[in-house]
Amino acid sequence: MTPDLDVLLTRARTWLAEDPDKQTRAELEDLVARVADDAAPEAVAELADRFRGTLEFGTAGLRGALGAGPNRMNRVVVIRAAAGLASYLRDNGATAGSTVVIGYDARHNSDVFAQDTAEVMSGAGLTPLLLPRPLPTPLLAYAIRELGCVAGIMVTASHNPPQDNGYKVYLGDGSQIVPPADTEIAARIAAIGTLTSVPREPIGTTGGRVLGEDIVDSYLDTVAGLAGDGPRDLDVVYTPLHGVGGTSVVQVLETAGFTAPQVVEAQEHPDADFPTVAFPNPEEPGAMDLAIALAERTDADIVVANDPDADRCAAAVPVADGWRMLRGDEVGALLASHLLARGRQGTYATSIVSSSLLGKLAAAAGQDYVETLTGFKWIGRLPGLAFGYEEALGYCVDPEHVADKDGVSALLLLCELAAEAKAVGRGLPDLLDDIAIEHGLHATDQVSVRVTDLGQIAAAMTLLRATPPTALGGLAVERAEDLTVGVGGLPPTDGLRYYLADGARVIVRPSGTEPKLKCYLEVVVPVADRDVAAARAAAAGTLAAMKADFAAAAGIQPV
Ligand SMILES: O=P([O-])(O)O[C@H]1O[C@H](COP(=O)(O)O)[C@@H](O)[C@H](O)[C@H]1O
Ligand SMILES: [Mg+2]
Structure with a gap:
């Protein structure tokens, strides 16, 4: 046995001694035995990975x-995280009786992690309020403000694979944490000694309780109230992708006057194993197949979907040759023009990896425009926000009540817009064409590479920094920026941005939620003689060439 292996085994045994979860204990005992017995290389690598650092706050929490x-999600990590957060809250003005609202999705152990979190809050003298059942993330964000809480926690891994879980952390403003709060909370987590030093009390101890359905109804009525008067004739197919959006979306649409959507039966109820999809992420190819098949069979007008924690919204619409998924940037432009047409005043915001079109739409209507880093935590908190969106299917159409993205309210307003268009014999693609004719066709695409070894991502970034591309898809790279130095007033972040000829731009960055390298591309093609189809074809050709060149420059194989 090498000294390194000895240290690893000691750490694992110390961990085992305080793990309150039978299942993770059994799993680790087994792994420790395999390492101690014959140091099987696979077992050693697995054990080392589990103890390589601790989970850190990324794009959207742990x-x-x-x-x-x-380095995994489990009860020990959650209890420590909750204790670190409680200590941060106490040091920043929270007093006995300050409330913390806790929500959870339907993933494996989400309810257990929520319960642990509530007990830690009680133990710290704060008052935990637990949402009554697995519910959408935006409902948690809403509850923080509505109930005047000092913080909120949502136990969810959103759209990640079934074996993942996560922990989104919000402060009293209803937005997810950003620096320096995240590092200050992380420091307090690191400072926690043994788990036995973390006081835990039953949730009633400090007046905490499980909330009733009234908070759910209050949220759903607020969302339904966002729709104005107008046409409601629209045949909607909907899927919550085995997540928690289902009943909320149906209730909101009906309250707003729509006929109940047809829900994809096999994906209607929460299921932690997400059995019908490879990845429960509407961005992934195939995730919407069942919904689109149902829409085809029933001749529906639109397909809408939420990701499993219902803070994202995806849509597909019928076109001449079948069904077309709308990109997040397209839905963002549609929702922005919908709100601008209604006269919504304020700041229109998106992330740097999203389309530059929003800036043009806002400027044309005399409204302010702001760009942030990736992550809705940056958008939701902007003062005076009128509307915010990001290409990753996230939209905030009601910043007054929900300072985060909300897949339920976005879905409602998109259906409202589609019904308005249908009433005059048009579809959402026609509205997109109108926008393209006025502002130029802004076409975006993404190369996303899933890796098993994070080293591959670092290697690609290193290669790009060492040998920057000089042209992509036949467009010269006119300017390159390394985002790690913090450009244009943005906080530093790992990423590279290239400005290309003809207004094209490319950004590459490692995902902060999954083991993926993401490259975001945009080209802007003027529309001549109202011929949007020609501009679209030209843009598609350039984007395809840019993708291929980028993959070669980064030394990666996109799938
Ligand atoms: O998981 P969700 O639905 O909350 O979505 C989270 O992850 C997305 C992808 O982030 P990354 O590119 O770093 O993986 C972000 O755009 C989003 O703001 C964040 O809330
Ligand atoms: Mg989500």
Whole structure:
């Protein structure tokens, strides 16, 4: 046995001694035995990975595979995280009786992690309020403001694979944490000694309770109230993708006067194993197949979907040759023009990896425009926000009540817009064409590479930094920026941005929620003689060439 292996085994045994979860304990005991017996290389690598650092706050809180060890999601990590957060809150003005609202999705152990969190809050003298059942993330964000809480926690891994879970952390403003709060909370988590030093009390101890359905109804009525008067004739197919959006979306649409959507039966109820999809992420190819098939069979007008925690919204619409998924940037432009047409005043915002079109729409209507880093935590908190969106299917159409993305309210307003268009014999693609004719066709695409070894992502970034591309898809790279130095007033972040000829731009960055390298591309093609189809074809050709060149420059194989 090498000294390194000895240290690893000691750490694992120390961890085992305080793990309150039978299942993760059994799993780690087994792994420790395999390492101690014959140091089987696979077992050693697995154990080392579990103890390689601790889960850190990323784009949207903590996120990782379920399992034992500090580098996984489990009860020990959650209890420590809750205790660190409680200590941060106490140091920043929270007093006895300050409330913390806790929500959870329907993933494996989400309810257990929520319960642990509530007990830690009680133990710290704060008052936990638990949402009554697995519910959408935006409902949690709503509850923070509505109930005047000092913080909120949502136990969810959103759209990640079934074996993952996660922990989204919000402060009293209803937005997810950003620096320096995240590092200050992380420091307090790191400072926690043994788990036995963390006081835990039953949730009633400090007046905490499980909330009733009234908070759910209050949220759903608020969302339904966003729709104006107008046409409601629209045949909607909907899927919550085995997540928690289902009943909320149906209730909101009906309250707003729509006929109940047809819901994809096999994906209607929450299921932690997401049995009908490879990845429960509407961005992934195939995730919407069942919904689109149902829409085809029933000749529906639109397909809408939420990701499993219902903070994202995806849509597909019928076109001449079948069904077309709308990109997040397209839905963002549609919702923005819908709100601008209604006279919504304020700041229109998106992330730097999203389309530049929003800036043009806002400017044309005399409204302010702001760009942030990736992550809705940056958008939701902007003062004076009128509307915010990001290409990753996230939209905030009601910043007054929900300072985060909300797949339920976005879905309602998109259906409202589609019904208005249908009433005059048009579809959402026609509205997109109108926008393209006025502002130029802004076409976006993404190369997303899933890796098993995070080293591959670092290697691609290193290669790009060492040998920057000089042209992509035949467009010269006119300017390159390394985002790690913090450009244009943005906080530093790992990423590279290239400005190309003809207004094209490319950004590459590692995902902060999944083991993926993401490259976001945009080209802007003027529309001549109202011929949007020609501009679209030209843009598609350039984007395809840019993708291929980018993959070669980064040394990656996109799937
Ligand atoms: O998981 P969700 O639905 O909350 O979505 C989260 O992850 C997305 C992808 O982030 P990344 O590119 O770093 O993986 C972000 O755009 C989003 O703001 C964040 O809330
Ligand atoms: Mg989500």
